[in-house]
Amino acid sequence: MLKLGNIKYQIEKDELVTYDMLIDYLYKYISKKFKVKNLCNVELLKKSLDARTKDLAYVLTAVFSCSNENSLLKNKNITKYTTPKEIIELNSLRIKRRFKVLVVGMGPSGLFNAYVLNKAGFDVTLIDKGDCVEERVKKVNTFFELGILDESSNIQFGEGGAGTFSDGKLGTNVDSPYIRFIFEKLVEFGANKDILYEAKPHVGTDILREVIVNIRKHLITNGVKVMFNTELVDFDNTSAKLLYNKEEKIEYFDYLVLAVGHSATSIYELLKKKEVLLEPKNFAVGVRIEHLQNKINEVQYHGVYENLGAADYKLVAHVGSRSLYTFCMCPGGYVVNASSENGCLVTNGMSNNKRDSMNANSALLVNVNVEDYYNGDVLDGVRFLKKYESLAYNKYGGFIAPVQLVGDFLNDTPSNKLGSVIPSIKPGYKLGTINDVLPSFVVDTLKEGLLILDKKLYGFASHDAVMTAIETRSSAPVKIKRTDDLSTSIPNVYAIGEGSGYAGGITTSAIDGIKIAIQIIKKVEEN
Incomplete structure (x- = not known):
């Protein structure tokens, strides 16, 4: 061709x-x-x-x-x-002797890691501390309606990972031969075919849930043991201690793969205790910003192009040594309360496939460098984030998100009245100020950077635009160091996906899961 x-x-x-x-x-x-x-x-x-x-x-x-x-x-x-030679190789990988692998976490990295290892002939057990998608959706809806949080099954934890409640964006700056393979598998399991050719592909949270269920059914049909409500609490070189429905269980393995996501702080604590090599890393903190979607369309499409769908944007402003940038932009979407533990409040964005809600939203983030928080402990970044998540939670007493209009924020005035943009976050929000739940350098960068972004996208800093605090989970605060054979500092124990610090987003996480699966297969073949 x-x-x-x-x-x-x-x-x-x-x-x-x-x-x-x-x-x-x-x-x-x-x-x-x-x-x-x-x-x-x-x-x-x-x-x-x-x-x-x-x-x-x-x-x-x-x-x-x-x-x-x-x-x-x-x-x-x-x-x-x-067809890239890597894909030809991937489709032909087979092992001669059956080895047992325990994969912890059912986000994109864990699912694709399990898929490749199962296809190659491994005996795979796949676990997640949260629920299956069907039950997880019910618990998230209960949280949105009543503010009752399940700390094991929420927007961060459960089958499909955090991406299940997102836009299902697949865009990445990474060039990998596995991208086409991943997209074709997603289509095979129910995603729309347009992700194969759209320059900015997205699945949509509504369709992504169906895709994940179909992947699970495929894995079970092909011999993968799938366990929900199962948490890893300890491990050694050959076995793992699990809590399965609150009961202790021992699972033996030849290889352990940690695909736990960036919010699994208990795993970071466990790895630190076991003296696995970890290092602090840079991340970002900010807010979610919402505009009317039709206003974004008018600017981006130079008028009204009704049949082009919801327009997006990607912006960055450099303010001294800091950067203010948009991230995970959700056209025609919703701001969601993505909290995963009581006492901490976190936001994220989500869109359905049609992207047809009233508002556009995006994370508006400021870079946080290691020197901003590091006091000698590798988990200082985790504590830094929890400090501000706790401030956001306690600001109005619970999962009621602090909200402020952009115009009021720029004028140092508490908000007491909405304009044209209605905040979409559930279970609730309260107007007021947001500067007191953010690091001071984030506030300063937001104030200066918003005016710069407004020159790049007319109306971005309009008075009525709404900012909701706080966004802290765009990337992991810790990197789990890899050796030359890509394992952690413990042989035969691997960390993949966003929680490892080596990936970000659905596609790069899936790529990482595939890459480590291939590494395990080659290691088996060499031995």
């Missing part, structure tokens, strides 16, 4: 562009521009939106087959398109 990029498709203002329309256009474009013989198997590989001017266009990359491929390769814009 051949690959051709930088194909422009001009969008009419009221045009609803479908996948079939684009495929038809690609057939005509390739046939007309190049002397192609027997053109067939045209596929859309990538679609991005060019909105730099008022004349909006899609920029397309296509793959296709024809009978004169060699002659077409003389054109500098056409290249060979082949």
